[in-house]
Amino acid sequence: MTATLAPPVRAGKAAVGALGLLALASGALESVVQPTLPLLQRELDMGPTEGALLGILLPITGALVTPLAGRFGDRYGGKRVLVRLMIVVCVGGMVSALAPGLPVLLAGQVLQGAMVGALPLSFIVVRKHLSAGQSKxxxxxxxxxFVGGGMLGTLLAGPVAEQLSRHWMFALPTIAVVVATLLVNGLVPADSADRSDDAGVDWPGLVLLSGVVITLMLVLNLAPDLASQPLLLCGLVVLLAALVAGWIAVERRAASPMIDLRLLARPMVWKSSVLTFTICVGTSMAIFLVTQLWSASGAGYGFGAGATEIGLFLVPSTVVATLAGPLGGTWERRSGSRSVATAGVVIMAVALIAMAVAHSEAWYLVVGKALVALANGLVVTAMTTGVATSVAATETGVATSLILVTRVLGMASGGMLGGVLLAAGTPAGSDVAAESAYTIGFVIAGVVTALALFVTRTMYKGVKA
Structure with a gap:
């Protein structure tokens, strides 16, 4: 297929601004659960494990929807699929806002998870309607x-939930998503389909990937009970391995695979995916552990902070995350992916280990969380930009969906692992996890993040990567 050198219609600043506003609003809606987990746990009578489950349902849905969104965007046009996808997100946001209890709220989070697919669809649009430099x-x-919106949602969710109600913390960003979707529909030019294949949806691959993700979460959830349920845990591990093997076999044979393994095998793509996963595991664990520690009231540790205070503690992270995204993209264009990734991994690993050692003052955690936000913004944005501009325009949706899938899986795994560690470290008869559970959690997150240095050292130096 011959690539078109110049798009027939150029996207102006207003169109890019509409896509940016949609990313900002979607990021805010995605992030309101994490900082208000203590409040939701109290109001809905949830334990740490149930709280972690609530926090990961949205990213799990995102991991399943995003590859399909990227594939459909490449096939039928990014804008067309984007608008329809955001209608689902708006419905999910309103379901969450009106939810009377946990089951309905979980259903709303599942529908909201479709928002993650908006990013590869936005990338498809800008690559078709802008020059190479402008698209970067x-x-x-x-x-x-999107990252800045996530920090904004994290910042405002607590005060809104406490001053108004938990219902409004979902309703307000949902209204913003509705407005942004209308602007995208009116301002962004339509893009034509790049592919005319009629291979259909890779339903076997989708079902098997769903099984992989759900089984992975069960394995993490049952890990603390290894001593009492070893056969069950071993059975789940075997099932997970079988599902992964079956999924790989199906994707290799599919005419139009949900996740193109040949694309994933390219060095730039798989290295960026690994780095994104590890950095997001560290980020998610940090978010969960820090917010829980701020709200905890243990003997000699914890600060008993409410949702509003936690939101104020996260102000520096909001500012840093908003600036880190554009900085990561600019740095990657000038110096290459390796320098950005190495710096981000080192910053995050050091911050996590530092919080394991020193967490007796609230401002220690404020600084540590801000450094984690900086590292996450640098690495994820640089990896996404690098991959999006290193493949053909007709592969933009599929390629970037791989990075976003690893992002949401990393966030889901980190959040669940944090919940599991705190649940395992909670003494019998107590509702507060022991201080050692937080320390161990920060150390594990730091070690997992540092392992990414084995990947960064194999990347090309300079902008060639």
């Missing part, structure tokens, strides 16, 4: 605003 800037801005 636009992709960096959209990615950065």
């Amino acid at each position: 800037v636009a992709i960096g801005v959209v990615s950065g605003l």
